[in-house]
Amino acid sequence: MIASDDSFVSTHANSLLRVATVGLAFLALSPSPSFIPLVLLLGTLALRARVIGIKSLSSSWVSQYIAQLFPLSLGAAASHATPSISALSSPINSLALLSCVCLGSAAAALLPVYLHVKLRSDSNIWMRLTLLPALWATTWVVVSRVSPLGRLGSWSPLTGTEPYDPIRAYLGFPGLDWIVGAWAVVGAELAELAWQEERCTQTPENEHPLVPISREVDQSLESLARLRGPLKKGLFALTALLLAATLPSFTSPLPLAPHSSNTSPLAVACILPPPATKESELDRYLSETKRHAARAKILLWPEGAVCFGNESERTHALAQVGVVTKQYGVWIGATFDEIAPEVDGPIGGPGSRRVGMALIGPDGQLDMEYYKRHLVPLTEPFANVGSKVNPPVYDLPLPPPPHVKAPEWANPPNFTRPIPLTALICLDASKEVPTLRAPPALILAPARTWHPAAGYAMFQLARARAIELDAKVLWCDGGHGAVGGVVGDGEREMQVGEGTWVKTVGIPWPSRHSFTAHAAVGDIGAIFILWLFLTGVGSSVEYLAKTSIDLTWVVVVLHEALRWIQDSVGQLRLPRPVRPDERSSLLDDNDN
Incomplete structure (x- = not known):
């Protein structure tokens, strides 16, 4: 009976692994990919490519690639089906777009998996262990730049990354992708070692191989057996590195206290009016803004809150917004959809439209203007054009709160504190933030998503961008089942559903x-x-260690360089400021 079971597993191993791949893909490749399921999925793919796919005599590279491709696409499509069905005007178009995205992502994901098996070398253990993580991170940088969806729909983790979130400020998404690949390699290598040990303990009489084994494969198993010791040492070093990378998360910052000597309290609001009434869209948003203007200093509208048919409508609407900002002394981030000027719309042709945001200040004037740069495929590109201009950075002059005297707040003559702001609009958060004039403290990010799952994915992308820039993001989503909040720089405020919300940061x-x-x-x-x-x-350090080259001269050079730096810093060190009690003592000495 046991032999029969073993025979069944051996005979149907590929089919069973395809089913497992579908299940793992369903768990890992949701609209907001999770860290641990991604590691398990990638580790399974790597193990299958090493032990079964590449070493099977009955299968070629191409057939194995295709055999992996469709289960992955199926699992990813099943995970995205519910939020994607209503992404476009037609369910058929939505499913067609979903199929293309999932198939393309799966094809891209399998390339580094099979490439690392082809290129890895047993002569250098560290290269063997870190090749897949490097290829994996590189692949998704290329995909995010080529795909109009950016990181949305990619295999980069958006949730479950808290232990490694501090890495984002240094290495961004590539750093997290590298860590996913590294943990997958650790799991795949350990599983491969276990499989090898089991193969070595089997006798020819009761052996039921997982795949056909040739003399060449037997030789590779013997080679792997010789590498077992160095490989375990390399795995230990890689695991130690991955665990050490979590240490900064143990001191992750709490949200800054709004009222303290080293912070400026700033109340922000996301304006989400009640369901439509007889009022125009502009009047609805203005009425809701007035209700909360006394509680917030910056009031942001969601993406495309109002629609302008011509320049005259735009001018009149922004003038009305300016009246409210003057009345309450606030800034309003008014978002709109308007006809693009001819100079901005050659691709879309006459009548092309664009989505933008205008920040109107307390003087009623336009302080900052930004237009959406990245558009949703198959919907916006037919009617809208994306901007080519990088986000601006505006220094908002924040006046003192009512309970603080002006001289205690800031220096004359204005007695205001500059708060650097920039903006992103919805899908812009899926792309790498371009070079900015100055580091922002707050990012205004209006959005409008079509499903809570899509809204949560975009919210997590905005959170990642906030950590990358060490800034806060005000994410204001006006879509169905909207997910909004303030994240970044220690903030973790989130709201789901309709209704205006206010937060002081x-x-x-x-x-x-x-x-x-x-x-x-x-x-x-x-x-x-x-x-x-x-x-x-x-890899170079491992190579030098194997060649037994005398490296004492390197230690001497580093020691001398460190001493030179210390001496230079000591010569450039500024004198310590004299304390008031020391100053009076010095004056007394001079009098004597």
Whole structure:
């Protein structure tokens, strides 16, 4: 009976693994991919490519690739079916788009899996272990730049990443993708070692191989057996590195206290009026804004709140918004859909439209204007055009709160604190934030999603961008089952559903004057760092250690360089400021 069971598993191993792949893909490839299921899925794919796919004599690379492709696409499509069915005007078009996205993502995901099996070398253990993570991170940087959806629909983790969130400020999405690949390699290598040990303990009489084994495969098993010791050491080092990378999360910042000596309290609001009445859209939003203007300093409308048919309508509407800002002394982020000027719409042709946001200040004037850069495929591109202009950065002059005297708040003559703001609109958050003039403290991000699952995915993307920039994001979603809130810089405020909400946050004061590492180098720079320092340097160190080259001169050079730096810093160190009690003592000495 046992032999029969073993025979069934051996005979149907590929079919069983395809079913497992579908299940893992369903769990891992939701609209908001989760970290642990992604690791399990990628580890399973890597193991299957190593042990079954590549070593099977009855299957070719192409057939194995296709055999993996469709179960993955099926699982991903099943996970996305509910939110995607209403993405477009027609369910058929929605399913067609979903199929293309899932098939393309699965095809891209399998490339690094099979490529790493082809390129990995047993002569360098560290290269063997870090090749897949580097290829995996590189693949999704390329996909996010080519795909109009950016990171939406990719295999990059959006949830369950809390232990590694601090990494985002340094390496962004590529850093998280590398970590997913590294944990998958750890699991796949351990499973492959266990499979090898089981194969070695089987006798020819009772052996039921998972796949046909040839003399060449037997030789590879013997080679792997010789590498077992170094491989276990390499796995230990990689696991230690991955665990050490979680240490910064143990000191993750709490939300800043709004009222303190090193923060500026700023009340922000997302304006979501009640269901439609006889009022026009503009009047609805103005009425709801007035209700909450006394509670917030910045009031943001969701994406495309009002629609303008011509320049005259736009001018009249923004003038009405300016009246409200003057009356209450607030800033209103009014969002709109308007006809694009001819200079901006050559691709869409005459009558093309664009989505934008105008920030109107307390003086009734336009302080900042931004237009959506990335459009939803098969819907917006037919009618709208995307902007080519990078997001601006506006220094909002925040006046003192009622309970604080002006001289205690800021320096004359204005007695205001500059709060650097920028903007993103909905799908813009799925793409890497372009180079900004200055690091922002707050990102205004209006959105309009069609399903709670899609809204949550976009909210998590906005959260990731906030961590990358070390800023806060005000995410205002006006779609069905909207997911909104304030995230980033310690904030974790979220609201689901309709209705206006207000939140007071603490903005760091003085404002930060330096970009995060990821904001400075971007995704391409992060990939370069991952390849050079984690894969390249680690492999080089292992090679030098194996060649028994005398490296004492390197230690001497590093020691001398460190001493030179310490001496230079000591010479440049500024004198310590004299305390008031010391100043009086010095004056007394001079009198004597």
